[in-house]
Structure formats: structure tokens, C-alpha cells
Amino acid sequence: MTRQEHRTTRFAVRARNIAAASLALCAALTATACSSSGDDGNDPGLPTSAAPSPTNTVSAEEAQARKAVIAAYQGMADEQVKAYTKGSLSGSKITDYATGKALRDVKDAVFVNLQNGIVSKGEPKVIASENDVELNLDSTPKKATLRLCFDQNTWTPIDKKTGKSVAPPNQVKRYTINANLENQGDRWRVTDEKADKERTC
Known part of the structure; x- marks a missing residue:
């Protein structure tokens, strides 16, 4: 070469x-x-x-509102646990976190459980992040929707007399909930919610 x-x-x-x-x-x-x-x-x-x-830039107002929305739902869930555990709304702060249909639903559930001698043991897990919140801060009042994962594997309804579980067989225990909230005065409150048990999380 x-x-x-x-x-x-x-x-x-x-x-x-x-x-x-x-x-x-x-x-x-x-x-x-x-x-x-x-x-x-x-x-x-x-x-x-x-x-x-x-x-996507998030304003300080929006970031604070998203945190407050999640805290409001968690507050309602905490008050539900307390009421269902003792079978009474006495001393409850549920009205700080729920209003409208959401509040009526909690009161009805406590009453039905009381009539049937049912209390709850344990507590559920509410799983949500700020990305699960949608806000409308331009409406009056301000509104929000929250999609969360509700896990009740550690929350069981029991017969007060026997101490045995009365949870329905094959019950879906982890599913999605869509909640609506409004800003009323100085705080967010849950106005209604709908469980989507076909959508697991």
C-alpha cells in the first residue's frame, strides 16, 4: 500500500x-x-x-392555598375519626373543616353508627400532594377541588358490644376521593366529596 x-x-x-x-x-x-x-x-x-x-410558576398565594386545602381535608378526616371512635360529635371541631353536604354526611354517619352500636378502630390514611389541588381563586367564594387517595386498611368499623369487625366482605379499602372545597372567611372547608371506588390508588 x-x-x-x-x-x-x-x-x-x-x-x-x-x-x-x-x-x-x-x-x-x-x-x-x-x-x-x-x-x-x-x-x-x-x-x-x-x-x-x-x-409552571406558582404564586405564593396559590402555594399557600394548596397547602390549606389539603390541611382542611385532613382536619375533617381527623374529626371524623374522633367522632366515629366514640360514636359522638360532642366536643367535635368538624364545623371548622366541613360544611354543607360534607357536614351533613358526617353527622348522618355518626347518628347511624350510634343507632347500630358501631364505633371505629384505628384511623385512615389521607394521601395527597399539592399537585392534586385545582384552584379557582378568582371566584367568589374561592373554590378548590382535591383528588386524594383514601386508605382505610387501618380503619375498621366494629360492633361496640362484641368488638368484632362489621366491615362488609370484599370491601374496597383503598380508592380515590374527589372533594370540593370553598374558602369561607379565614379558612377552607370541604363542601362535598365523592368516592370513586372503581379508581384505585
């Missing part, structure tokens, strides 16, 4: 290696535009940086 042929061969191998590396980058960096060189032997174009993804 002549010296000229040796240089030509080395150049061809180098060009093929560069083209292969360029194709590998194109496959790996799906968000990046890649281009390869033609047959003229020039270096392939460098991958261009992907444009940064737009970020």
Missing part, C-alpha cells in the same frame, strides 16, 4: 466512526436535533441543545 493510499484509508475509517457516533447521539437524545455530514468528509454537525421545557 502506498503512503497516499494509507492516508486515504485512515481518513475513510475516521469518517465512518464519526458518522456512527453521530447516529448514536441522534438515537439517544430524542429531544435534540442531530445532523450528519455528507460524502464530502466534513465533520458532522454537533447536536444542538434542546429548548428548556416551560415551567
